[in-house]
């Protein structure tokens with residue numbers, strides 16, 4: 001199993017949600033977050049400009065999927081969230097050792 005954590009532009013959440021529903025993911029977690037990437041939260045960097053960091057609002061989407069679904073999931077998030085502009089975000093993929101469904105005590109893929 002894989003745990004996919006995507007940081008996206010807030011305005012892309014609906015599109016990403018629909019894309020993940022389309023490919024049949026069984027659940028997701030969404031959190032409003034703040035962050036910055038290479039531009040340190042600035043859209044333009046001037047030489048010699050004072051070094052300041054601005055946290056920009058982003059949305060974190062987390063989804064646990066089978067290993068088989070991981071590539072498709074990353075592609076779906078990418079396709080739905082891409083504008084081609086800076087700040088589009090990142091998708092991190094982690095190996096997921098286990099998951100337990102609390103109500104039923106199932107473990108592993110059948111608990112997803």
Ligand SMILES: Nc1ncnc2c1ncn2[C@@H]1O[C@H](COP(=O)(O)OP(=O)(O)OP(=O)(O)O)[C@@H](O)[C@H]1O
Nearest residue numbers: 007034035036037038039058085086087088089090
């Ligand atoms: N190395 C990182 N570690 C953790 N979070 C990151 C990292 N890089 C980016 N993020 C998160 O992703 C968000 C979007 O990053 P962003 O798309 O601006 O990355 P970037 O590397 O600057 O790419 P781009 O040049 O396309 O803007 C950031 O606001 C931050 O929340």
Ligand SMILES: [Mg+2]
Nearest residue numbers: 037038039087
């Ligand atoms: Mg950036």
